[in-house]
Amino acid sequence: MHAKSRLLWIAVSAGLLFSENVRAQERPIVIRAATLIDGKGGVMRNQSIVVQGSRITRIDGGAQSATYDLRGLTVMPGWIDTHVHMDVHFDPNG
Secondary structure (H helix, E strand, O other), rough: OOHHHHHHHHHHHHHHHHHHHHHHHOOOEEEEEEEEOOOOOOOOOOOEEEEEEEEEEEOOOOOOOOOOEEEEEEOOOOOOOOOOOOOOOOOOOO
């Protein structure tokens, strides 16, 4: 393969990969959960978490299509510590 052909192939490949990454970042990720704990004592049922890029943009009870369907599970969005021993629980009174 000639040097010019090789450079052209690399440029086309990089362009295709870059455009796919840009399109992937534009599409929001929707995570549907049965229970959502907000970290402030609030509990919501049957909600979807909409993530755009690296940020949670909204909580939406009516989001139609889920990227990840976690119905039947509890989600605590935004929490970083993946190993905790919760020593309190949330009851109907908060």
